[in-house]
Amino acid sequence: MDDNDIIQLYWDRNEQAIRITSDKYGHYCKAIARNILNNEEDAEECVNDTYLNAWNSMPTHWPKQLETFLGKITRNLSFNKYKHDHAEKRGSGEITLVLDELTDCVSDTDNVEQVLDHQELIKAISSFVRSFSENKRNLFVRRYWYADSVSAIANDTGMLQGTVSKTLERTRKQLKAYLTERGFEI
Incomplete structure (x- = not known):
């Protein structure tokens, strides 16, 4: 079934949607949640919550790309679950590493959020990522959107883990410089 037909089912309030x-x-949504949460039961819960959120948001919103729409919901729910579960301590897992790696590029302090227009930051990062070659863009997205481990990325791309790590490190430095040049405080 085509995505527009699925979205129409949501709009028609048909439970088959x-x-x-x-x-x-x-499987796509569960992979996102599993990479962030590193827990099968929590991942399943977030995926089910994704369907509920999609059900509740469809009557007011017709997404352009259903896959991306669902992935974003799953990702946000998974991050929220992760933050809730690790509020008092730093947990182990891939997401801690992913967040630590990006700390130098994009801060989430109240100070920065008050100064920066959130939408402009999103546009700047999107523009930066779109400027990459397809291979480099895939590495970046797999690591920082899907929270894939460096070893999984290396295995799937045929690259050495060290090469993947070094490429991501250089990319983070470039991102930091790119954002700084555009007036974003890091």
Whole structure:
């Protein structure tokens, strides 16, 4: 079934929309949640919450890309669950490393959020990522959107782990310089 047909099912409030969404995008959403949470049960809970959020938000929003829309919901729910579960201590897992790696590039302190226009920051990062070659863009997105481990990325791309790590390190430095040049305080 085509994405527009699935979205129409949501708009029609047809419960089949959730089953079809699960069949088509369940593995995709679960992979995102699992990479962030590193826990099968929590990942499953976030995916189910994704369907509920999609159900509740569809009547007012017709997403351009259903896959991206669902991925973003899953990712946000997973990050929220992660933050809730690790509020008092730093947990182990890939997401801690991913967040630590990006700390120098983009801060999440109240000070920065008050100064920066959030949408402008998103546009700047998107523009930066779009300027990459396809291979470099895939490395960046897999690491910082999907929270894939360096070893998984290396394995899937045929690159050495050290090469993946070094490429990501250089990319973070470039991102920091790019944002600084555009007036964002880091």
